[in-house]
Amino acid sequence: MKVLKLENATAGYGNVIAIRDVSLEVPEGAIVTLLGSNGAGKSTTLKLISGIVKARAGTVSFGGENLAGMTPDRIVKLGIVHCPENRQVFPHFTVYENLMIGSYTRRDRRKVKEDLERVYDIFPRLRERSSQYAGTLSGGEQQMLAIGRALMAAPRLLLLDEPSLGLAPIIIREIFNIIKKINESGTSILLVEQNANLALKIADFAYVLEHGRIAISGQSDRLRNDGRIKELYLGSHS
Numbered sequence: 001m002k003v004l005k006l007e008n009a010t011a012g013y014g015n016v017i018a019i020r021d022v023s024l025e026v027p028e029g030a031i032v033t034l035l036g037s038n039g040a041g042k043s044t045t046l047k048l049i050s051g052i053v054k055a056r057a058g059t060v061s062f063g064g065e066n067l068a069g070m071t072p073d074r075i076v077k078l079g080i081v082h083c084p085e086n087r088q089v090f091p092h093f094t095v096y097e098n099l100m101i102g103s104y105t106r107r108d109r110r111k112v113k114e115d116l117e118r119v120y121d122i123f124p125r126l127r128e129r130s131s132q133y134a135g136t137l138s139g140g141e142q143q144m145l146a147i148g149r150a151l152m153a154a155p156r157l158l159l160l161d162e163p164s165l166g167l168a169p170i171i172i173r174e175i176f177n178i179i180k181k182i183n184e185s186g187t188s189i190l191l192v193e194q195n196a197n198l199a200l201k202i203a204d205f206a207y208v209l210e211h212g213r214i215a216i217s218g219q220s221d222r223l224r225n226d227g228r229i230k231e232l233y234l235g236s237h238s
């Protein structure tokens with residue numbers, strides 16, 4: 001079992017402590033969501049896991065292996081792949097080129113080709129637009145490309161940062177259905193979201209960050225009926 005574990009992790013930038021004493025787990029095969037308002041420390045938690053930000057205290061491990069001191073590309077090779085906030089596709093490269101960039105750490109070209117076909121099967125729109133510049137795609141298509149590019153790195157654990165950001169409800173539903181499918185095909189998912197209602201529908205387990213600390217955690221079904229969550233994050237959608 002390749003479980004991702006954060007144990008009492010603290011991280012930040014300069015004088016800012018963005019997350020403090022955070023402990024969480026993503027069991028193999030699960031969808032776990034990390035909720036919280038703006039600035040709560042969600043993105044920092046993902047950056048810590050993918051090695052962009054270093055832990056000041058505590059540990060991050062994957063399958064029992066401590067990730068301390070590992071470079072981001074080494075962490076990608078272990079199977080942890082980060083799909084960042086605001087998609088960050090390369091606008092002046094084509095859809096195909098963006099996808100191939102996702103496979104840069106891999107040697108087995110035959111497997112890469114198979115995965116490209118798989119990504120095109122999951123996102124037929126990317127196949128249709130394979131030679132189009134990424135910067136000319138719609139917001140929803142760019143999000144699909146960002147997820148497709150992450151899949152090209154053959155993740156065992158996918159870190160998704162706010163995939164619903166700025167998208168129309170119908171596209172968000174499509175993307176969430178695809179996230180569920182990716183998980184069913186064997187990839188664990190840590191999903192950062194502000195859209196708590198949707199995230200709790202697809203996740204098995206949830207953590208809520210408040211001011212850099214885990215304030216609430218539990219099975220998603222239970223949290224959907226939790227008074228505090230309803231009041232703070234579900235609003236009228238509940």
Ligand code: ATP
Nearest residue numbers: 013016017018036037038039040041042043044045
């Ligand atoms: P959002 O939902 O708005 O993306 P978040 O929960 O992902 O928020 P983070 O981006 O992790 O929150 O930010 C946590 C804290 O760290 C905030 O106070 C933020 O201002 C600070 N922070 C984030 N990135 C940096 C940085 N590069 N330099 C300095 N401070 C930063």
